[in-house]
Amino acid sequence: MTGSTERRFNHPMKKMPKLAVWKFTSCDGCQLSLLDCEDELLLLAEQIDIAYFMEASSRQIDGPYDLSIVEGSITTTDEAERIQQIRQQSQILITIGACASSGGIQALRNFADVKEFTSLIYAKPEYIATLKTSSAISDHVQVDFVLQGCPINKTQLLEVLSAYLNQRKPQIPAHSVCMECKLRGNICVMVAHGTPCMGPVTHAGCGAICPAYNRGCYGCFGPKENPNSASLSHWWQTELGSDKATLLENFRNMNAAAPAFATQSLKFIEADHEKK
Amino acid sequence: MKKSKIIKVDYLARVEGEGALYIRYDEAGVDDVQLKIFEPPRFFEAFLRGRDYLEAPDITARICGICPVAYQMSAVHAIENALRITPANEIRELRRLLYCGEWIESHVLHIYMLHAPDFLGYDSAVAMAKDYPQIVQRGLQIKKIGNAIVSLIGGREIHPINVRVGGFYRAPTGSELQPLREELLKGRELAIASVHWVAKLPFPQFKRDAPFAYEFIALSHPDEYPMNEGRIISSTGLNINAQQYEEYFAEEHVSHSNALHSIIKGRKKDNDAYLVGPMARYNLNYERLSPLTKKVAEEIGFPRFCDNPFQSIIVRSLEVLYAFDEAIRIIDNYQRPEAPYLETQPTAATGYAVTEAPRGLLYHHYSMDDQGKISDAKIVAPTSQNQKTIENDLRYLIPHYMHLDEDKLRSMCEQAIRNYDPCISCATHFLKIHKEKKE
Numbered sequence: 001m002t003g004s005t006e007r008r009f010n011h012p013m014k015k016m017p018k019l020a021v022w023k024f025t026s027c028d029g030c031q032l033s034l035l036d037c038e039d040e041l042l043l044l045a046e047q048i049d050i051a052y053f054m055e056a057s058s059r060q061i062d063g064p065y066d067l068s069i070v071e072g073s074i075t076t077t078d079e080a081e082r083i084q085q086i087r088q089q090s091q092i093l094i095t096i097g098a099c100a101s102s103g104g105i106q107a108l109r110n111f112a113d114v115k116e117f118t119s120l121i122y123a124k125p126e127y128i129a130t131l132k133t134s135s136a137i138s139d140h141v142q143v144d145f146v147l148q149g150c151p152i153n154k155t156q157l158l159e160v161l162s163a164y165l166n167q168r169k170p171q172i173p174a175h176s177v178c179m180e181c182k183l184r185g186n187i188c189v190m191v192a193h194g195t196p197c198m199g200p201v202t203h204a205g206c207g208a209i210c211p212a213y214n215r216g217c218y219g220c221f222g223p224k225e226n227p228n229s230a231s232l233s234h235w236w237q238t239e240l241g242s243d244k245a246t247l248l249e250n251f252r253n254m255n256a257a258a259p260a261f262a263t264q265s266l267k268f269i270e271a272d273h274e275k276k
Numbered sequence: 277m278k279k280s281k282i283i284k285v286d287y288l289a290r291v292e293g294e295g296a297l298y299i300r301y302d303e304a305g306v307d308d309v310q311l312k313i314f315e316p317p318r319f320f321e322a323f324l325r326g327r328d329y330l331e332a333p334d335i336t337a338r339i340c341g342i343c344p345v346a347y348q349m350s351a352v353h354a355i356e357n358a359l360r361i362t363p364a365n366e367i368r369e370l371r372r373l374l375y376c377g378e379w380i381e382s383h384v385l386h387i388y389m390l391h392a393p394d395f396l397g398y399d400s401a402v403a404m405a406k407d408y409p410q411i412v413q414r415g416l417q418i419k420k421i422g423n424a425i426v427s428l429i430g431g432r433e434i435h436p437i438n439v440r441v442g443g444f445y446r447a448p449t450g451s452e453l454q455p456l457r458e459e460l461l462k463g464r465e466l467a468i469a470s471v472h473w474v475a476k477l478p479f480p481q482f483k484r485d486a487p488f489a490y491e492f493i494a495l496s497h498p499d500e501y502p503m504n505e506g507r508i509i510s511s512t513g514l515n516i517n518a519q520q521y522e523e524y525f526a527e528e529h530v531s532h533s534n535a536l537h538s539i540i541k542g543r544k545k546d547n548d549a550y551l552v553g554p555m556a557r558y559n560l561n562y563e564r565l566s567p568l569t570k571k572v573a574e575e576i577g578f579p580r581f582c583d584n585p586f587q588s589i590i591v592r593s594l595e596v597l598y599a600f601d602e603a604i605r606i607i608d609n610y611q612r613p614e615a616p617y618l619e620t621q622p623t624a625a626t627g628y629a630v631t632e633a634p635r636g637l638l639y640h641h642y643s644m645d646d647q648g649k650i651s652d653a654k655i656v657a658p659t660s661q662n663q664k665t666i667e668n669d670l671r672y673l674i675p676h677y678m679h680l681d682e683d684k685l686r687s688m689c690e691q692a693i694r695n696y697d698p699c700i701s702c703a704t705h706f707l708k709i710h711k712e713k714k715e
Contacts, residue, residue, distance in 0.1 A: 023293075027340050027341040028342060029341015029434040033434065036423060038420040042402065054289050059400060104338075105318075109322070109323065150338065220435070245649075253334070
């Protein structure tokens with residue numbers, strides 16, 4: 001976390017701060033995480049005024065808002081305008097989930113061959129309004145805190161909200177999924193079973209569930225800080241016999257457009273072109 | 277000349293996703309009804325092309341955060357249909373258990389948090405909790421137990437990670453299921469209380485008589501209330517398998533929506549809509565509900581056939597009770613499968629499946645090559661199938677309630693939409709493939 005974010009969380013607290021939850025292009029799963037806080041939701045509502053949350057309430061209180069939580073990516077010109085208005089009305093803006101953090105799975109369109117999308121050119125006007133790329137909220141406005149995950153972990157969401165209410169920095173570990181495996185006592189699926197695993201380059205937060213269920217991590221929490229993707233890819237190829245397609249599929253899924261993953265996946269494509 | 281009135285809702289609350297409503301009517305009746313879906317499309321069918329068949333359950337889950345299990349179930353069954361494999365009975369049961377979890381959490385979210393506030397005149401469940409704290413708490417408790425099933429079997433509540441073509445990555449041990457069983461027993465009692473509570477809500481009268489009666493469509497299975505398997509049947513005698521789905525149903529594009537409308541092929545425009553979801557399942561499969569569920573339905577005097585969509589909240593509550601009963605039965609008979617999944621070899625093939633998502637029929641079809649890469653995918657979500665019926669309901673509803681003031685009438689229209697628990701995020705996953713000439 002940057003120093004400025006820390007300062008932002010250390011803001012003067014109102015008695016009943018106003019919360020808004022916004023949706024952009026997404027599956028609704030991350031905002032559902034808030035409603036999935038079955039034990040905490042009503043308690044939370046006593047400490048923060050849920051002023052705007054369309055999935056949960058028909059009450060719509062106008063801004064400005066003390067805290068905005070944003071789900072989804074920007075895929076239309078309308079959305080690109082709307083996020084500007086929301087930023088202007090929000091003291092603190094937090095993004096939740098892979099769509100908001102990096103464009104989400106719909107950012108696979110960013111890599112598509114233009115030819116594959118020619119059908120769109122002839123579509124009705126509303127489809128022309130769809131942008132060619134799906135982009136992260138931080139590509140459009142300043143974001144004060146990013147909570148990664150597809151979907152986010154609801155305990156981490158509560159931690160962020162609790163940090164906000166208590167004017168402190170959220171305690172969201174920045175290490176890789178590997179560390180969570182150690183904490184959980186998982187046997188390493190890559191070393192012990194030779195299963196390709198994205199754990200070493202993937203941001204913690206899920207609790208290392210995939211290795212706990214005997215499968216390799218597929219990177220749904222997105223890249224950790226400074227991942228060594230090149231080294232992991234080399235290991236997959238030389239030690240585990242993974243092919244390029246498998247690597248590409250793992251670096252290009254729910255966080256395909258996250259810079260660290262996108263850079264690595266483009267290397268596979270470039271390497272293929274060089275061979276040809 | 278008669279004066280037209282307009283009902284407009286720019287952004288519907290308490291539904292999943294982004295939709296709006298526009299109705300134009302006058303004393304003579306309704307001119308125009310548009311359930312406008314402005315949520316941007318996400319092109320899932322496009323980017324499934326070229327992906328590995330083993331990725332289909334993880335990718336399609338992302339169509340919907342509310343019902344990811346449904347997408348995973350339709351995906352694995354369609355691919356297994358293509359590969360001509362049938363997982364062991366223990367796998368089949370475990371999948372049913374997982375689906376029970378999703379039916380519970382999705383239905384209870386709708387009953388308590390999205391729909392009940394309409395009946396009692398609140399903006400939200402949080403507002404309702406100020407006057408009905410125990411009731412809202414009960415809803416949250418039931419929902420939590422549904423989530424616990426999905427978490428244990430699937431790895432997490434939203435976008436579970438354990439579902440695999442051929443089975444699961446890991447099958448739980450019998451002893452891991454026992455603490456869950458204790459929770460389910462509590463949940464079942466709460467679910468019974470839930471049915472009794474919703475039965476007493478004030479229901480608007482609404483009936484669509486012939487020739488505008490509903491056409492109900494659901495899966496049907498000889499031995500069980502339908503979830504993952506069965507034939508597609510209708511209240512007018514249709515009886516087909518999943519592979520025939522596209523022969524009988526089509527999707528058409530309407531200008532006001534970013535989601536396609538499903539219709540029954542070969543019908544006249546005013547008679548091609550149909551209804552999927554809890555009411556259709558209940559009406560076509562009442563006999564296969566558990567004895568306890570039928571007993572509780574009788575206790576509240578609820579008929580075997582329900583065609584008032586405002587009462588779908590009762591049907592959902594009965595399905596929640598059934599899901600608890602069924603989940604307990606599955607755990608009591610549980611045998612850990614010998615292998616968590618069947619090993620599969622890709623072959624060039626096409627497969628089809630329909631399963632019962634909480635909101636109704638969910639159709640998937642995949643073609644793949646001999647390397648297991650998907651060459652074609654088609655997905656039809658329940659909300660696409662119900663859209664036309666929702667619009668028709670509004671058309672028939674308004675003439676009966678024109679005496680209400682505008683605010684009340686608008687609220688009633690919104691409630692009528694929520695009767696279907698529409699999931700707009702689901703409905704806009706599609707790829708527009710038909711080229712249309714530019715004007």
